[in-house]
Amino acid sequence: MSEKVLMKGNEAIAEAAIIAGCRHYFGYPITPQTEIAAYMAKRMPKVGGTFLQAESEIAAINMVYGVSSTGKRVMTSSSSPGISLKQEGISYLAGADLPALIVNAQRGGPGLGGIQPSQSDYFQATKGGGHGDYHLIVLAPYSVQEMAELTIKGFDLADKYRMPTMILCDGTTGQMMEPVTFDFAVKQPPEKPWAVTGTKMEREHNIINSLYLQADKLEEKNFERYERYKLVEENEVMYQEYMADDADIIIAATGIASRIALSSVEKAREKGIKAGLIRPITLWPFPKAAFAKAAEHCRQIIAVELNMGQMIEDIKLATEFKVPVSLYNRTGGVLPDVYEILGVIENAAKGGKR
Amino acid sequence: MITRQLLISGFGGQGLLFMGKALAYKWLMEGYNVSWLPSYGPEMRGGTANCGVVVSENHLIGSPLVANPNVLICMNLPSLDKYEDKVVPGGMIFVDSTMIERKVKRTDVDVYYIPASKMASDNNMIVLANMIMMGKVLQVFGETDEEAIKNGLSKCIPPKKAEMFDVNMRAIQLGLGYEAK
Missing domain, CATH: 3.40.50.920 (Rossmann fold)
Structure with missing residues (x-):
């Protein structure tokens, strides 16, 4: 698809995710991001992927945890109130060092708020919306083309640093149509030797977990994670x-x-x-x-x-x-x-x- | 081409978003940059649905929101009431005169009246007043090359509905050929 096409921002995210090799999408409908789920429902079966409308946002994010544990690229999307519901799962993803892509097409809040565009989830996204010390990589696209590009980038960064990435957009960028091309050189995802893929009795078990009952072990884990965050801060800043x-x-x-x-x-x-x-x-x-x-x-x-x-x-x-x-x-x-x-x-x- | 900021407004169901998309695709195919932004949600209740289309030679369009259009296309009275004063001086207002009985009050804009809805029903294409409006708009813009229009339109009508293409094109031609008596 190298031709310039007119597409909604939400659809561009979905198509770019498929190009990035994402074959698992879990979500629950909410305005103004439902086009992502709709697009995935149509496209995923055609590329041998899984589209699943979960029974709730909480279920969807935990399905993301499960698939990510196996080393596969996986995503979910929602809008502000739905993203709040996902926070427990996002903290667990961060605590288990799992990559994932989470899209938040923000709408006005707090509470159920409204369905019109907003940027009021900045704190939640950038300061850690769930419990514990952690960060997400947070990407804020301003055009439909960038929504596609940052989706692919988001998967790459998530894999590279083993942490969830969030695309933080809004109702307007999701709903508007602009020309977009999908001429991307997509990198192969890195090897994921940590993934739980079955040992075939040939290696030690991999364990994906965020529970560390020994205080010194948990401290060590947190220090190690923040060393990685430091690398992200040094190498991945983007602005215009x-x-x-x-x-x-x-x-x-x-x-x-x-x-x-x-x-x-x-x-x-x-x-x-x-x-x-x-x-x-x-x-x-x-x-x-x-x-x-x-x-x-x-x-x-x-x-x-x-x-x-x-x-x-x-x-x-x-x-x-x-x-x-x-x-x-x-x-x-x-x-x-x-x-x-x-x-x-x-x-x-x-x-x-x- | 100067940067055009179009606001297309009317009732939901009149095909305003489609008209915007057909125009946007035409200009995209001609090498311009475009953006298309629909109203969504509660603002669509209460009489007006609209979409804003910006077309420009610039690499990136700034605001895709059209608060002050230089081209306003109205297909119902609430739209004209709501947006007439927003049009920039020297701009254009297109009015479906079947749907809107009153005249435009502004004197510092160019106004074009076309009985698009009546023409549509007279020609057995009752849902295509939008395309007749579009034809008139393109006529005034001096963009009457039908091949270019077809190029854009073909991107907006999925192959499954190919039989719709000809009737849409006929509606556009009615608009292209319309002159007020």
């Missing part, structure tokens, strides 16, 4: 800068918010305002260095978020309070428009003292 080099005012935004902000930044430049954009692609590991560098030359950073202000905390930590960091936010499923954010930039340009 847009006219940020000489910018006085830098917008920080991800996902659909960054698409809207991109247009606002362009319009601000047309008016002679030195505005720029930094778009984190990995939310964990967070692109700390990019923001630290920006803090050396810009006058102000404005986090544009579809929540009550979550990523702004990571920006403040990364910039060590060297520049003012303010928030412009909409929530509950409301999206700002281009001129709204432009107004925020113009205000900052008028008043902003360092």
Whole structure:
């Protein structure tokens, strides 16, 4: 499929997962990500895979645990309330060092909230939504093409570091159609000597488990895991800068918010305002260095978020309070428009003292 | 081509999303970048369903949300009431004059009236007022090359429904040939 086709973001994730060699999908329907399940239901039987609509989100994530234990690529997807239900299973995946791909097409919360797009699960995704010390690799696509690319990348990273990866998108990027090509050089998944595949009486048993009753053993496991997390932080940070080099005012935004902000930044430049954009692609590991560098030359950073202000905390930590960091936010499923954010930039340009 | 921001709005079931997709595919096949964003969920209740299509020569389209269209296509009155004031000055408004009896109040935009729904029922293609509208839109845009239109349309009609292709194309041709009397 090298031709450019128009596809919804949700469908692009599903097709890319199949290209990445994922042959097991477990899910439970919820708006606004149901197209992923629908696509998998249609495609999986044709490629010899398994599509299974589980009896609940909790069942689905535990099926993911089971398949991942055997070394196979596996995924699940849901939206905010459903992802909350999966948190126990996600903590167990992290505790057992199992790779998996989890998609969260965020909707407004808390509680059942609404079904319109949101980014209010940033904390949950990046700070560990379940119990215990752990991280997920969190990828935030902003176009349909990137939804496909980051799905494949997500499987690779999950396998490489033996940890779950989350695609953190939203209702809008899931529902919109854009041109996408699937010209990927897909790497073979690495060998997984830890997988439980039957010993054939030829090797020791592999054990997949997250239970360590001896405190020193559990501590050792946690230290070892955080050594791996350090490697992820050193090697896997991704972000994109847009006219940020000489910018006085830098917008920080991800996902659909960054698409809207991109247009606002362009319009601000047309008016002679030195505005720029930094778009984190990995939310964990967070692109700390990019923001630290920006803090050396810009006058102000404005986090544009579809929540009550979550990523702004990571920006403040990364910039060590060297520049003012303010928030412009909409929530509950409301999206700002281009001129709204432009107004925020113009205000900052008028008043902003360092 | 300048960046076009289309908002296509009407009742659910009038084929607005399909019209958006057919236009988006036409432009995609011509090498432009496009985005297509439907309204979904509760905003679809209460009279308007819509989709926004952005077409541009740029490598990446910024906001795919169309808050201020330069082309508004209305197929029911609530849509015109809701979006008329959002159109940028100098923009275009297309009105299905069978469905919408009132005139557009704005004087700083170009307005095109076409009785698309009546033309559809007169020609025994009652569900294809959307394609007649699309034909008129393309006529005004000066994009009347039927091969290009067919290229896009063929991507939107699955092979299983190939018999629908000709009647859709006929509806588009009605729009392409329509001139207000």
